[in-house]
Amino acid sequence: MIEVEQLTKSFVVRRGRFRRERHVVEAVKDISFRVDRGELIGYLGPNGAGKSTTIKMLTGILVPSSGRVSVLGLDPSRRRVELARQIGAMFGQRVQLWWDLPLRDSFELLRHIYKVPLDRHRASLDRFRGVLDLDPFLDTPVRQLSLGQRIRGELTAAMLHGPELLFLDEPTIGLDVVAKQRVRDFLVEINREDGVTVMLTTHDLGDIERLCNRLLVIDHGSLIWDGGIPELKERYGAERTLIVDLEEPGPPLELEGARVERIDGPRQWLRFRGSASELTTRVVQSARVLDLQIAEPDIEEIVRRIYTGNSRT
Amino acid sequence: MRLDWEIAKRGWGRYAAYPWATAAGVFTNTVFGFLYAYVLLAVYAHRTSVGGFDKADSVTYVWLAQSMIMTVYVFSWWELAWRIRDGSVATDLLRPLDPQRYWLAYDLGRAPYHFFFRGLPPFVFGALVFQLHYPTVLDAIAFVVSLVLAVVVSFGFRFIYNSVAFWLLDFRGVVTFSTSVVIFFSGMAIPLRYFPHTLRVVCYALPFASIIQTPVDVWLGKRTGLALLGFLVLQAFWAIALLGLGRILLGRATRKLVIQGG
Amino acid sequence: MWRRLVGAQVRSQLQYRRSFALDAFGSFWISFVDFLIILTIFHNVSHLNAWNVHEVAFLYALSAITFALTDLFIGHLDQFPQLIRDGNFDIVLVRPRGTLFQVVAADFASRRLARVLQGVVVLVYALWSLTIHWTVWRVIVLLASLPSAVVIFSSIWVCGACIAFWTTDGGEFTNAFTYGGTTMAQYPFDIYATWLRRLLGFVIPLAFVCYFPALFVLGKPDPLGLPRVLDFVSPAVALAAAIVAGLVWRFAVRHYRSAGG
Numbered sequence A: 001m002i003e004v005e006q007l008t009k010s011f012v013v014r015r016g017r018f019r020r021e022r023h024v025v026e027a028v029k030d031i032s033f034r035v036d037r038g039e040l041i042g043y044l045g046p047n048g049a050g051k052s053t054t055i056k057m058l059t060g061i062l063v064p065s066s067g068r069v070s071v072l073g074l075d076p077s078r079r080r081v082e083l084a085r086q087i088g089a090m091f092g093q094r095v096q097l098w099w100d101l102p103l104r105d106s107f108e109l110l111r112h113i114y115k116v117p118l119d120r121h122r123a124s125l126d127r128f129r130g131v132l133d134l135d136p137f138l139d140t141p142v143r144q145l146s147l148g149q150r151i152r153g154e155l156t157a158a159m160l161h162g163p164e165l166l167f168l169d170e171p172t173i174g175l176d177v178v179a180k181q182r183v184r185d186f187l188v189e190i191n192r193e194d195g196v197t198v199m200l201t202t203h204d205l206g207d208i209e210r211l212c213n214r215l216l217v218i219d220h221g222s223l224i225w226d227g228g229i230p231e232l233k234e235r236y237g238a239e240r241t242l243i244v245d246l247e248e249p250g251p252p253l254e255l256e257g258a259r260v261e262r263i264d265g266p267r268q269w270l271r272f273r274g275s276a277s278e279l280t281t282r283v284v285q286s287a288r289v290l291d292l293q294i295a296e297p298d299i300e301e302i303v304r305r306i307y308t309g310n311s312r313t
Numbered sequence B: 001m002r003l004d005w006e007i008a009k010r011g012w013g014r015y016a017a018y019p020w021a022t023a024a025g026v027f028t029n030t031v032f033g034f035l036y037a038y039v040l041l042a043v044y045a046h047r048t049s050v051g052g053f054d055k056a057d058s059v060t061y062v063w064l065a066q067s068m069i070m071t072v073y074v075f076s077w078w079e080l081a082w083r084i085r086d087g088s089v090a091t092d093l094l095r096p097l098d099p100q101r102y103w104l105a106y107d108l109g110r111a112p113y114h115f116f117f118r119g120l121p122p123f124v125f126g127a128l129v130f131q132l133h134y135p136t137v138l139d140a141i142a143f144v145v146s147l148v149l150a151v152v153v154s155f156g157f158r159f160i161y162n163s164v165a166f167w168l169l170d171f172r173g174v175v176t177f178s179t180s181v182v183i184f185f186s187g188m189a190i191p192l193r194y195f196p197h198t199l200r201v202v203c204y205a206l207p208f209a210s211i212i213q214t215p216v217d218v219w220l221g222k223r224t225g226l227a228l229l230g231f232l233v234l235q236a237f238w239a240i241a242l243l244g245l246g247r248i249l250l251g252r253a254t255r256k257l258v259i260q261g262g
Numbered sequence C: 001m002w003r004r005l006v007g008a009q010v011r012s013q014l015q016y017r018r019s020f021a022l023d024a025f026g027s028f029w030i031s032f033v034d035f036l037i038i039l040t041i042f043h044n045v046s047h048l049n050a051w052n053v054h055e056v057a058f059l060y061a062l063s064a065i066t067f068a069l070t071d072l073f074i075g076h077l078d079q080f081p082q083l084i085r086d087g088n089f090d091i092v093l094v095r096p097r098g099t100l101f102q103v104v105a106a107d108f109a110s111r112r113l114a115r116v117l118q119g120v121v122v123l124v125y126a127l128w129s130l131t132i133h134w135t136v137w138r139v140i141v142l143l144a145s146l147p148s149a150v151v152i153f154s155s156i157w158v159c160g161a162c163i164a165f166w167t168t169d170g171g172e173f174t175n176a177f178t179y180g181g182t183t184m185a186q187y188p189f190d191i192y193a194t195w196l197r198r199l200l201g202f203v204i205p206l207a208f209v210c211y212f213p214a215l216f217v218l219g220k221p222d223p224l225g226l227p228r229v230l231d232f233v234s235p236a237v238a239l240a241a242a243i244v245a246g247l248v249w250r251f252a253v254r255h256y257r258s259a260g261g
Helices: A051-059 A080-084 A103-113 A118-132 A147-159 A177-192 A205-211 A229-236 A276-286 A299-312 B002-016 B019-043 B055-071 B079-085 B089-093 B099-129 B137-166 B172-185 B197-205 B213-219 B225-256 C002-014 C017-044 C053-086 C089-094 C099-105 C111-129 C136-165 C170-185 C194-203 C211-218 C228-232 C234-258
Strands: A002-015 A021-035 A040-044 A066-071 A087-091 A165-169 A197-201 A214-219 A222-227 A240-246 A258-264 A267-272 A289-295
Touching: A002 A051, A021 A051, A021 A214, A021 A222, A040 A051, A040 A177, A040 A205, A051 A066, A051 A080, A051 A165, A051 A197, A087 A147, A087 B089, A103 A118, A103 A147, A103 B002, A118 A147, A118 A177, A147 A165, A147 A177, A177 A197, A177 A205, A197 A205, A214 A229, A214 A299, A222 A229, A240 A276, A267 A276, A276 A289, B002 B019, B002 B099, B019 B055, B019 B099, B019 C017, B019 C170, B019 C194, B055 B099, B055 B137, B055 B213, B079 B089, B079 B137, B089 B099, B099 B137, B099 B225, B137 B172, B137 B213, B137 B225, B172 C017, B213 B225, C017 C053, C017 C111, C053 C111, C053 C136, C053 C170, C053 C211, C136 C170, C136 C211, C136 C234, C170 C194, C211 C228
Parallel strands: A040 A197, A040 A214, A087 A165, A165 A197
Antiparallel strands: A002 A021, A002 A066, A214 A222, A240 A267, A240 A289, A258 A267
């Protein structure tokens, strides 16, 4: 589906207020990765890390400085129009739909732009209308839609021509919990049932937890992680937390291999590595315990660790 | 082709969605029509002909110019520049479309809307109050052709100064200045025929004259026979030249530059 | 308060010096075109009625400067229709300061200074070319006419902005009176037909912006034959206009409030 080899993009930027010297900024440095059909990939990174630049090169908007890119077998910057027919894209923060016109008009116009046969268009639209509940606002001008409604419209617009590959940039940003869930369910459906490959850039860790089976993490232009989420947790999330509820408040438990992170009355949070059962046995032996829980590290913490770990190196 | 038609319909729709703005615009154009009509009439208290325009010609010119102003979109047009500035242009580039052709089709859909709903009403008001010159059938047909060409020439120029947004964050001044150039050198502010001779000749050669002055000249029957054909060809030439230049700029922009929104 | 706002805006705009220069450049030319029209006209005739090029330049300068100053202070009212459409006007109502003041203070672009500048350039040209016999009264009338003109333009602008309360996109109606008004005031009023002169010169008192004061300062007889006292009443007219504008605004805001916004 997507093959990227040693992709690099440098920009010349003029900085400084008065003298405006030239700097060469390497937005993307030597990135390589591969995406296969049917994957749902999360693309993470701090702001300015190079995510958008990568996506722009994958879609043919920017020409790479060096390296090779192949998307659906095509060179994006050379065969932009051809590629555009087969991919869909949606930017959470930008409006793709026609602002002044009713939502329905945007869909109609897209049908012509992508040259979709009428029956296929109608079938797709009916399906999305059902899944995303578009009917209440299908005739409302886009500028009068709420954010949640607009995002649903944009997702539909991105998918109406039946692309095999979908790029999403922050699709759930600013949405309330219910709306986010609806969007995520939609993405899962098109990925699992229709086999649409999805590449999703996001800052929302809930998106990642619930949607992605693989993560690419980029920072300062370089790819610092490419792999599944379980592996990520194992590698960076080695520490877990044992939450101990003692019968009565007491001093911090002193146990080898565990440190007390926090105390709140009778409850203590212990950070540890390795076997939980082994530690649990020792805790129970050394104190009067009422209850125990084990907390898994969450993605947010892991990602933060990756970012900060990377900036230290 | 079908796609162009659909895009044009949206260009129409985008402006038709705001009827009050159109009504307000008609009102403004009408007021200005009256103002400038009286200003130029005062000139004719001292002279009978200026640069080949007599009194009726000048007054007709005023109402034509006010009527054409939105059809040909002489004022600042920002839509593309804004899209470049906020990065939405990236979305446009993700579509299987030629961007310039898209915007041209869009503009050609917009122009008829402005012609009928913002152009005709002020002209009718002017015609009711003043003695205007009306064209022969042949001149009327030539006028329509000239008007269409004027829209394309104007679009070509607007596309170019909007593209500046790819290079300059502070494109506002460029847009304003470009607009002032168009207003003055197209004959919108005052007929080119009022200019001193040398300046007038130079202006007729520039693309801007094709936007207002030439269609007006055609309506007023100042161009006949071979000269008429010549001026229409000149308009076509500028239309093609400006569109071509626009394409080159667009190509450079997408190849080399940062598109905002990193 | 004004000074601090202006200072902050000017400073933030100076951060982008090139931007500031380009903006100013563009604004200068687009407003200067109006004067180029006048010069072009006078290339072809020596007089518009009884006015020569320097005298018309003088009118132009007064109209342009006072209008540009008005724009500088309250030009942000053009944003008014958008505020209402987006529902942001409610925020303005909730804050303690006077509503009008807030709307106006929000955007204070320095490029409007360029418009004032081009008016000043023409004024210098006019004063240098004209031989005015200055008397104390003439100086007073001229100086008094400037703030009066600003108040008159402002009143027109405010009344026009109130239309936005009733129609969603009708805010552009004001342009006919604001930009139309300043254009009209650039030329001697006797060139206009009677009905237009009465409507836009007296009912909407644009004739008092610079025509009447100029008649006095330049020592010209009034071709309309109106009483000479009119040359002096600009400040009074300005006051009346301000009162009317204030009432219209109050009425409009109250109506907006009661309609549920």
